[in-house]
Amino acid sequence: MEFGTSSYSFQKLLKAGDIGIEGVFDQIAGSGGTHMELATLTVGPGLEDMMDYDLSGDAETRKRLEAASRESGVTLSGMCIPASFIDEDRAARRAQIDRAKRYVDLCADMGVGFLRTDVVPWSMRPESYAQVEALFPVIVEGCAEVADHAAARGVVASIENHGFLMNGSERCRRLVQAVDSPHFRMTLDIGNFLCVDEDPFVAVNNCLGVASYMHVKDFLVRKHYPGPGWLETLGGRHIVGTVFGFGDVETRAIVRRILQSGYDGYVSLEFEGNEPTLMGCETGLKNVIRIFDEVRAELASEAA
Known part of the structure; x- marks a missing residue:
């Protein structure tokens, strides 16, 4: 088991320019950590444009990440990206799935084994169970395509109990089981279940069998x-x-x-x-x- 910190934890300092990504690696090392998980919103143009930002096309930032990892001894363990696989516009949905697959390639090329993708906008609150049921097959289809690509590149993709619509232990387990691939699992967040009022201890216990990252x-x-x-x-x-x-x-x-x-x-x-x-x-x-x-x-x- 290895302990580390998500770059998301430093987003206020990064956004204000009070620390650089190299400083994040150093801070983690100084606190006893051995790895960093990269939330791409912390190195991209900002939260508003994160659905479009693509680190695979940002060679300078990739070089900085790799150099900081070498110099600090802190491994880059995983990446987290926002994404939505439910857009009614077919071209927009295709672009989001293809972008997730490019991140799979980026992880493989950088030696990073884990990629978490959102599948709906974080802030989207379900209007009804019927809405969730209608969206579920569309989400499964997008995740299965990403999982197939992840399998070909030796990466494990995952859903997280994140936000409000794709959250809750039963819903997350159901998605993992529907995709049915060892290369699509769950980034298990022990606290996020509170967003949907589920007891974290019970929910974590429900999901440990499908967790690939914590x-x-x-x-x-x-x-x-x-x-x-x-x-x-x-x-x-x-x-x-x-x-x-x-x-x-x-x-x-x-x-x-x-x-x-x-x-x-x-x-x-x-x-x-x-x-x-x-x-x-x-x-x-x-x-x-x-x-x-x-x-x-x-x-x-x-x-x-």
Whole structure:
């Protein structure tokens, strides 16, 4: 098992120009991490244009990433891209699928084994179950095409429980099973289930069998609106990110279940709290490593 951080955690500093991507690699190394997951929105032109940004055509940024990885000793473990496979415009949908396949090629060429693609816009909230059912075959078709290409290039593509429409443990497992390929799995985010009001411990337990990559994060959860900056869930609760180990997610119990499952892949911290970024990333990653080590020791003691 290897621990690291998503570049998404540093997006505020990157956007403000207070740190470069090289500094992100160095910060992760300094906090005890061994890998970085690249969220392409942190190196592209900005969130508004991320559906169109294509790192495969950005040779300068690729060279910077590869050089920073070599110099820091921090592996580039995976990539995350926004995408939508549901556009009614056939040409626009084809462009999104083809772009995802180019990222598969980019991962293969750069020695990166994992690619997470969204399949619907993150902010899209389902209008009804009927809408989800109508979209589901279209999503499966796009994911299957990406999975076939990933298989040919030795990459594992994945869906994440991300946003509101393609979230929830049953929905994500159903998609993975419908695509039915060892090269299409799940990036399992332990906190994002709260967006659709599902208990993270139960949901993580449901999905461990289809997980290829792990996101760890923490949230504060409130029943009533606390003020600006909090995200409203589908069920009307409110959540906001915080330092891993500081919030309301049952992080220790979830870590225990992850270890008991035999998962031994990449674990990537996503910090998206209001605390200072460097503090949130450094303290959070150290907490991740510490809690995994402590729980692993507890399990070994119990088995002795």
